[in-house]
Amino acid sequence: MKRIFYLSCLVLLTVSCISNKRITYLQNLSDSTAIELDEFIPFAEVEYKYVLQPFDIVQIDFASADPELVEGFTFLNEPQNLGMRGGGGGGAGSDPLYMTGFSIDQDGMVEIPKLGKLRIAGLTEEEAKQLVQREINEYFKEEVFVRLRIAGIRYTTLGEFNSVGVQIIYKNRATIFDALANSGETSLLAKKNKLFLIRQYDNGTKIHQINLNDRALLGSPWYFIQPNDILYLEPMRIRQIGTADNLTASLALIAGLLASVLLIVNLVSGEL
Structure with missing residues (x-):
């Protein structure tokens, strides 16, 4: 009977353990070229530019040197302390630039006071800036400087993240690890070797x-x-037993019940 008890505990312990290899970032895996510490890693050459x-x-x-020239081009004052905000609200949906920025409509047009509607969808940030600059140069003889940029990098997290929903990083460039940190890291039961990145391109989407x-x-x-990337992390199969938070408690409860049953069976067998 004791053998059955010890064997059951061993099985539960084995099930509850998650290999360190499955949860550790940036390993030198056997099927890829080893990258040593302090080794220079060049960025990949990517032709794709976000439009x-x-x-x-x-x-x-x-x-402009003359503030009166640009007063008519703004709806509201710029949000206070925007530069102090480092990331998104974990799906809370609060975004000050939704009210103060310029939204591109479904036809790819943006409406700017005095200039009217301009088609900027399909252009890069720099191309859109140049377009607006040309239009405003036609409107004014005096020099007016234009600055156009995307209002942060918006992306969506789904699955085994500690914070799911629409996230925002107020930077011009962000790595996948910036995105993970900004969304509260992944849960213990996330399949870190299977992060699906859903990205929008000019004419469609790729996974x-x-x-x-x-x-x-x-x-x-x-x-x-x-911007507009969707990050989805699959859960491990072990989630069927419990979540990352209650898995240990679930296994402890099962082990306790099993020990109680075996103790009762042992007592009854001894009396017989």
Whole structure:
């Protein structure tokens, strides 16, 4: 009877353990070229550049030596302390630039006071800036400087993240690890070797699979995220027993019940 008890405990212990190899980032995996510490890792050459899309929000600022020239181009004052905000609200949906930025409509047009509607969808940030600059140069003889940029990098997290929903990083460039940190890291039961990145391109969408365990990710085309990316992490099969938070408690309860049953069976057998 004791053998059955010890064997049951061993089985439960084995089930409850998650291999360290499955949860550790940036390993030198056997199927990839080893990258040593302090070794220089060049960024991947990626031809793809993000182009503005319908429903994007852009921030457009105007500056001139004569402040009166640019007063008519703004709806509201710029949000206070925007530069102090480092990341998204974990799906809370609060975004000051939704109210103060310029939204691109479903036809790819953005409406700017005095200039009217301009088609900027399908253009890069720099191309859109040049377009607005040309239009405003036609409107004014005096020099007016235009600054146009995407209002942060918006992306969505789904699955085994500690914070799921729409996230925002107020930076011009962000890595996949910036995105993970900004969304509260992954849960213990996330399949880190199967992160699905859903990315929008000019004419459609592609799904890319990323292995967070592999150090070669640092030199891959998916090391940097793009606006409107969707990150989805699958759960491990062990989630069927319990979540990362209650898995240990669930296994302890099962082990306790099993020990009680075996004790009762042993007592009854001894009396017989």
